[in-house]
Amino acid sequence: MYQEPLIFPHLSVLENIFIGHPILDRFGNFDTAAMREKALPIFESLGLDPDILPVSISKLRLGYQQLVLIAQALVYDSRLIMFDEPTSILSGAETDHLFNVITFLRQSGKAVVYISHRLEELLVIADEATVLTDGRVVGHTDRSELEPERLLALMAGKATRDYAAPRERKLSVQSEEPPVLEVEQLTLDPLYANVSFAVRQGEVLGLYGQVGAGRSEVALSLFGYLRPKSGTVRLRGQEVRIRSPRQAIAQGIGYLPEDRKLQGIFSFQSISSNLVSTVLPRLAGPLSNIRWREVAKVVNRFRTELNIKMGAPSDSIISLSGGGQQKVMIARWMAENLTVAILDEPTRGIDVVTKRDIHDLIRSLAEQGLAIIVISSDLPEVLAVSSRIMVMNRGSIVASYEEVTDALAEDILGAAIGMPAQEEAQ
């Protein structure tokens, strides 16, 4: 079972169930009656309505499609069924239905693997749990030990271990100073709702949360790529309406996108073209002619400043390592005179050394007076670079922390995955 149902939208429910293994009559045609006969008892046991069998599957709600696909697994007589975040698209009632089905599967002797980051679900249906962090098994508990505190400790364990290194530079922020960026009740249904926060100069605001919590969407809205439905944004005390990334840049807001390959790099183009893509108009002469000497200056400046290992600036961006590419992406924004920098997953897919370089860079940029928002689903990273931390879950801010200490790791994690007990940590 995938997170999103894998269906053939124009085929009927019945055809979807028997996809790849249809029952054929002796002329090689689909034997609809036989397939129906085989599917009926399964539908009955799953509590599904047999009337939907001939209906085109795309007419069903997403949650119902998910359940239909379970029928598919049963038709094949599977003995092990794996669910990958099945509830991420289900409503409360559908989730209950799914849990009933899983209980039924268990009773009829099937093994079930259930992948989820929602602890409360595991507490309901799991017999035992294994915790994976960064591709490694970090712990295993059986039924008797299946408690939220224990799971959180396992999940957060790595976070506190990795960052034993002290944050030597505590950022001193004048809290009397008015915030550079104030966001009030920003809403864009169904992606996020009523998001309010403020960032001051010289501050790094860590925005933590699971993938899909709505963090990037908030960032893209501040950057003018998405249009929020309601809410206000004030920049240096002035209310602004930003309608495009171009306007955002003119206002001094920069956004480092989370997906470098898709949203960041220009693959066939040179390192220099990639680096100056945001500042081209400012490097041009009176006839809109690019002053290549200025471009070279900018490239050389950041090559030294960020220690980017590269051949010639005219080489393709692809010739750089992932870390090198990311440094070029960051340099792109350092070349602008920004007031607010939003860095979305600044170290995703990057080697450890470069990662540390980038963390140092983020801190020193803040010291130079930039207001920085770091979006990350890497808890150690958030703990390492932030002066304040905010947590998002399912489109809203669920917790915020003014002081950052490693001891917060479990609280933050708990808030991010929607543990009710942890939410009062505010």
Next chain:
Amino acid sequence: MSRGAGVFRKIGENYGVLILVLVFTVVGANILQPGILSLQNVSSMITFGVEIGLIALGETLVILGGGGGIDLSVGSMYAVSQVVVGLLAQGHVNILLAVAAGLAAGVVMGFVNGLLVTRVKIPAIITTLATMYAFSGVALLLTDGIDVSAFPASYSFIGQGLIWGLPAQFVLLYVPAALLLWVVLSKTVYGQQLYLTGTNQLAAVLSGINVKQVRMWTYVITGFLAAVAGVVDSSRLVTARPDAGATANLAAITIAVLGGTSIFGGKGSVWGTAIATLVITLVSYSFSLANINSVIETGTIGGVLIVVILFQGYLVRWFARGGRASAKA
């Protein structure tokens, strides 16, 4: 690697196959029709090539801009603009004004294409397929489908005159247009932004590039260049033909692609398109001079296109390996 070798490699990578094909075409044309490269022949070949060459330059920009950019309506714009000039000349409007109106018509049609593609967001292939028919209909409607030839004698200079022994339209229009576009593409902010937009639209938007406007201009420029080509055509034949340019649509795309323009955007150059124009013109001209059936001519052009595309990839890998025959050995 020395700078000289780097330049050589760049030229080899980008134009290697094309230059080889050009050499083959020249040799082949000579065998087919000995003496084809006489001064007179070259001159009339250039005359032939200018019109489709201008249109192909515009097509290169549109395709370069990426996002499925393509302009199928170039031939129709070419017809409309010459008809506009012809009809105004027939109505005794000052010929310079008439030409200006013809060019303006091209700009307006290009603007319509650009508007539909970038603002209304209809895919370019559908937009320009529709406007190909629509513009062609306009040309036929304006003239009732009849050729117009009421030009003043002076008008024929653009298409028939000679400057330094070369066709006037080549010296006065094609060369300046190609040079100007080369400067725009390689030296200006707009050119850079066009390459970036074609390479990765989303990254371009997130870099603050006005992608819609960048693409809009490619259609407007193409409309203008198609109109210029239309003026040249009507001047050369001293006739404005409402049905001119029917074959120009696909020929322009063929030339652009042959010249190394990536159909996915982000790659392409004025030089590549110029060389490709030369190849196609040479093939057409020598085949018609040798009286070979035009069916074979079109087949040959198709074959050349496939060979070039296949070898282009091979050559890029060959240079990437540092010129060794095979990596597997």
